[in-house]
Amino acid sequence: MIEALLAQGSLVGASGKVAPISRIVATDILVEPTGLPADERVSYRGGDISDPEFVALLFADNPESVFHLAALVSGGAEQDFDAGMRANLTGTIHLLEAARRTGGCPRFVFTSSIATYGGDLPEIVSDEYHITPESSYGVQKAIGELLVNDYTRKGFINGRSLRLPIIAVRPGGANTAASSWASAIIREPLNGVDYACPVAPEDRGFVLSPLKAIEGLIVGHDAPDEAWGRNRSVMMAGLSCTAKDLVDALARVAGTPVANRVRWQPDPFVRGIVTTWPTQFSLRKASRIGLEADASIDDIVIQYMGDGC
Numbered sequence: 001m002i003e004a005l006l007a008q009g010s011l012v013g014a015s016g017k018v019a020p021i022s023r024i025v026a027t028d029i030l031v032e033p034t035g036l037p038a039d040e041r042v043s044y045r046g047g048d049i050s051d052p053e054f055v056a057l058l059f060a061d062n063p064e065s066v067f068h069l070a071a072l073v074s075g076g077a078e079q080d081f082d083a084g085m086r087a088n089l090t091g092t093i094h095l096l097e098a099a100r101r102t103g104g105c106p107r108f109v110f111t112s113s114i115a116t117y118g119g120d121l122p123e124i125v126s127d128e129y130h131i132t133p134e135s136s137y138g139v140q141k142a143i144g145e146l147l148v149n150d151y152t153r154k155g156f157i158n159g160r161s162l163r164l165p166i167i168a169v170r171p172g173g174a175n176t177a178a179s180s181w182a183s184a185i186i187r188e189p190l191n192g193v194d195y196a197c198p199v200a201p202e203d204r205g206f207v208l209s210p211l212k213a214i215e216g217l218i219v220g221h222d223a224p225d226e227a228w229g230r231n232r233s234v235m236m237a238g239l240s241c242t243a244k245d246l247v248d249a250l251a252r253v254a255g256t257p258v259a260n261r262v263r264w265q266p267d268p269f270v271r272g273i274v275t276t277w278p279t280q281f282s283l284r285k286a287s288r289i290g291l292e293a294d295a296s297i298d299d300i301v302i303q304y305m306g307d308g309c
């Protein structure tokens with residue numbers, strides 16, 4: 001994300017005009033960040049966004065833009081309700097309040113999630129569909145979206161909530177996301193590791209690569225207010241595919257012996273979360289904002305092979 005911002009070099013500022021990025025303050029609860037780009041515009045402050053005093057320090061220079069990606073992701077927030085509420089709800093409220101106190105109506109990009117959907121879903125989910133999440137994480141993200149809408153309506157921030165699809169292939173190790181399998185099913189075999197996949201071959205997901213997700217967050221930040229309308233939430237573009245489709249793409253791109261490192265070991269906890277998420281969307285608003293999916297699943301595998309492996 002930070003590399004992409006540095007490469008672009010500018011963002012649409014609070015005034016609506018493009019302005020150079022003079023400074024990026026990165027943050028995470030981790031004391032020592034890994035892989036932070038060496039650039040004089042980038043600094044790092046480690047801390048917990050559920051601590052309001054820390055968040056006030058973060059906002060000391062009245063930023064014009066906020067990209068809020070911190071979260072305790074789906075599986076983790078389901079297993080530890082209190083920790084999920086702290087990171088995902090209390091933390092988000094503190095960031096919104098700090099953004100409001102700048103007085104400059106900063107653009108505020110909130111990474112929401114496909115996990116905000118649930119219940120009796122239509123085959124194709126439209127932009128107008130009411131979200132009815134079925135996990136604590138999804139509920140925390142849905143509340144965040146409502147707050148982003150209200151803070152925007154009040155003129156405290158210029159908010160934009162983007163519901164991320166399942167992101168694959170995430171680099172590094174597995175996290176507590178219930179969707180972690182969609183990355184591991186490609187990443188582990190490519191790194192020579194056997195992988196026991198916790199969903200069934202026919203289980204379907206809606207998938208977007210990290211590069212397209214990052215590009216989308218920046219496009220969503222810069223898009224004009226008219227493209228967003230009064231509801232500041234949008235489902236991002238993505239590709240609908242089964243777990244088997246991902247393994248087939250891996251076989252096409254990297255060869256059958258690599259794809260054969262995947263075996264199926266469905267886990268009811270993981271399936272219980274991911275099978276409540278929709279897999280097809282109308283995506284009219286996403287295209288109005290300028291959000292794009294990857295060209296193909298093979299491209300998603302190739303991107304990781306060129307990037308992260």
Ligand SMILES: NC(=O)c1ccc[n+]([C@@H]2O[C@H](COP(=O)([O-])OP(=O)(O)OC[C@H]3O[C@@H](n4cnc5c(N)ncnc54)[C@H](O)[C@@H]3O)[C@@H](O)[C@H]2O)c1
Pocket residue numbers: 027028029030047048049050068069070071072073086087091111112113114115163164165166167168170175177179
């Ligand atoms: N990866 C996906 O498939 C996916 C899908 C939908 C939505 N999202 C959302 O996108 C965002 C980024 O996801 P990711 O996959 O990079 O997740 P990640 O778990 O890799 O990164 C989240 C980061 O937030 C930090 N964090 C957690 N609690 C914190 C706190 N209290 N204070 C400060 N930092 C804290 C963690 O240390 C972690 O580095 C998250 O908001 C997530 O909910 C991700």
